[in-house]
Amino acid sequence: MAKSEVSKADKKAARAARRQASKAQRDQMWQALKIQSKQDKLLWPLMIGALVLSAVAFFLLGSLWGGQWWMLPLGVLTGLMLAMVIFSRRVQNTVFAKAEGQPGAAAWALDQLRSGWRVNQAVAATTSFDAVHRVVGRCGIVLVGEGQPHRLKPLMTQEKKKVARVVGDTPIYELIVGDEEGTTPEQVPLRKLNRRLTRYPMNINRAKVDALDTRLRALGTKTGIQNQMPKGPLPQGAKVRNMQRSARRRG
Known part of the structure; x- marks a missing residue:
């Protein structure tokens, strides 16, 4: 009872x-x-x-x-x-x-990706909040840059070489968040970023996605600058400038 x-x-x-x-x-x-x-x-x-x-x-x-x-x-x-x-x-x-245009916006957008994608934010970064994010999916590896293209290009080239030594013949794609057309690497608006990722061809299986992500994460720990990168969009102004000064000191 x-x-x-x-x-x-x-x-x-x-x-x-x-x-x-x-x-x-x-x-x-x-x-x-x-x-x-x-x-x-x-x-x-x-x-x-x-x-x-x-x-x-x-x-x-x-x-x-x-x-x-x-x-x-x-x-x-x-x-x-x-x-x-x-x-x-x-x-x-x-x-x-x-x-759009705020530091950390691309990192936030990539976090909205559905399961099946492995995102590692700010694998390379500058004190001006330019950042390269690494995404592993069925298409292979995608390096996504946010910030000023002229600062991102050498950063992405260096990261691509580092990744290529680990992933072998797995395709590596490059994207920069922006609105310019006909550029290299390709630029894509923030609102279309995730949709663009899903349009890449499926080149590897799910098991290899996990294996590659594990190997890539073992490349090394993040620096102070990378750890200071915002995980979401920040308003422009004093708060951003304060974080930049802090990143420079810790970098």
């Missing part, structure tokens, strides 16, 4: 915890929606438009065989899903737009 009462109490507490977590998630989403809508005047029209168009399309489709009232709820649900996709994409675009 006592065990049954305890079990019921546990189940009740678990249900209450789930309801609380669900409410907190809804509150967070609502707050994010309000913040985004203040900055993005097209957000509500696009979301409402997706909902209405989806409902109308399904209603008209159902009317062809007399099942419009059955199809309408499905159209509303589809419209809600489309509205959430629009919301999520526009929030993402806003975040990337704010992060």
Whole structure:
């Protein structure tokens, strides 16, 4: 009897915890929606438009065989899903737009990669917060530079030589976060960085990805400058200058 009462109490507490977590998630989403809508005047029209168009399309489709009232709820649900996709994409675009050009932005973007990628941030860096990040995936090795291209190129060349001695004939690609076209290494905008990585051909299997990452991480420990590199976008200004001075002292 006592065990049954305890079990019921546990189940009740678990249900209450789930309801609380669900409410907190809804509150967070609502707050994010309000913040985004203040900055993005097209957000509500696009979301409402997706909902209405989806409902109308399904209603008209159902009317062809007399099942419009059955199809309408499905159209509303589809419209809600489309509205959430629009919301999520526009929030993402806003975040990337704010992060563009800030030290640590590429490191933060690479952290958003799905599983299957191995990211080692700031394997090479300067006191001006130029950094080279190493990414290992099914395509091979990708060296991603963020900062000033004229300072990054020698840094990336040196890192590529070091990596090549370890990985043999595994392909090594180079990217710099930027907007210039026709450059070497190739430049790609921050918002398109992760998408560009996924477009490389698959050259190695998953087991080799892990093996290469382990071998590359054994190349050496990071210097003081590399450890000072920000793990996410930093605002321009005094805070950045203070970190640069600190990096120079520790480097």
